[in-house]
Amino acid sequence: MEGLGKLGTSIIYSKNKGIKTAKGYKVPDNPKSDDQKEQRDYLKNGVLAWKTDGYTALDIKAWNLYAKIQKGFLSGYNMFLKERINSNKIGHTWYPLWNCVIEDPGHASCTVYINADTNMIDKLYLGKSKNSMLEETPGVFDGEKYKFAIAGLEQNTKYYFYIKSTLVDRDVRTGIYSFKTITYTAPPLDVGNEAIDRAGNIGGELTIVDKFNPANENGTITEVEVWLTNRTSIKIGIFFQVSGNYLSTRSWVDLGYHDPGYSKHVVSLPIQAGDFIGLYTGAGEIKNDTTGIGRWLQSGDLVPCTNEEFFCSVNNTISLKGTGIL
Incomplete structure (x- = not known):
């Protein structure tokens, strides 16, 4: 299947699972309007932030898990851009959280650190399911990073968590991380x-x-x-x-x-x-x-x-x- 002339330039050809498809493409009436520029800036800034904010392999893994539980086939990269762009659209300021460190989980407690530029009164939301994380742990900010001291955990149990700001006009959040507590071993x-x-x-x-x-x-x-x-x-x-x-x-x-x-x-x-x-x-x-x-x-x-x-x-x-x- 192919198209020539003006028709050819208005059709997008692709292949999905071996099946060739074609769909119409409409050039915006004014691709250089302020709205169009603003939308492109959201995307451009989001892509740049993904590359330069300092996200580690663990951070990216968390974004991938967050994307996995959504409807549709999204990657962590797509999920990050979606969250960031939606935040910009409603006039909120997006602040990054990066370099999460999960310090050796014990049988009943765990400490989590994550870098931040400023104090957003962040909380860590915890649960045993990646679809339900309702237990809150407040963070302590030292000027460079947050510390979350999680207590009251069950031994030999997998937990999921994400971190998010409690301020209404600023959007700060992470993907979904996980860790597993160890089995309690009595000291000799x-x-x-x-x-x-x-x-x-x-x-x-x-x-x-x-x-x-x-x-x-x-x-x-x-x-x-x-x-x-x-x-x-x-x-x-x-x-x-x-x-x-x-x-x-x-x-x-x-x-x-x-x-x-x-x-x-x-x-x-x-x-x-x-x-x-x-x-x-x-x-x-x-x-x-x-x-x-x-x-x-x-x-x-x-x-x-x-x-x-x-x-x-x-x-x-x-x-x-x-x-x-x-």
Whole structure:
């Protein structure tokens, strides 16, 4: 199919999915009118902004997703131009938002940064569907970028968001970004120090409580590791500070006699964050050195005890460690 002469210049030929088509083309009566020039300026400025505003690959991906949920076959580029030109048509000023950074999402929170030229009182709109983002998070503007601190998220969940100005006479918005929260992993529960062969020894009818590395969480100690200097009976205790150097036992177990060297024992000792681990050495000794921050000492068997005063010794560590579950 083809046309010649004046007819040929008024027909646009194209091919869509292998099918040739033709449609009429009408030259505007006055292509240089003010309205026509204004329309061309909107388009020209929009194209220039897309190229020069500083949009990153992540920003463009967000515009593509925004375009994907619209009716019709639009690209992110088309969607950006549509939003910007429509804003200009109603007399609004368009301000760019670019270089979005989604900072490592946790299991319950995420922080988003995005560059901006000026403060437009922007908000981030969040949701679990790219078609519905209703939860609002206000932004904090520092003169160069916004920071959005998103909290109260569900673990292992994909979220979608966009950012938009709340000012009625200025149009600022982004495409649709996404991120996924991680699955919560409980931190390891531990107390005390590695049960290793240290340079010194301490013991002989002493109750010793190590001050270094108190429990990091509430839970239950399920394993105790110890390095003894000689064969002796041992009792393990979980201690807490009543005040100052006064300690009480939260839980304890008698492990009986054990040979020198390293050994591991299965226990079940309730513990709370901030508690310490200690032991009664019997007649024997436990490995010790001067690398720690200190320990509490008292003569005799104080496993268990209630509000007993201990002597505090600095710069010492014993080879006693507990690990467990929250």
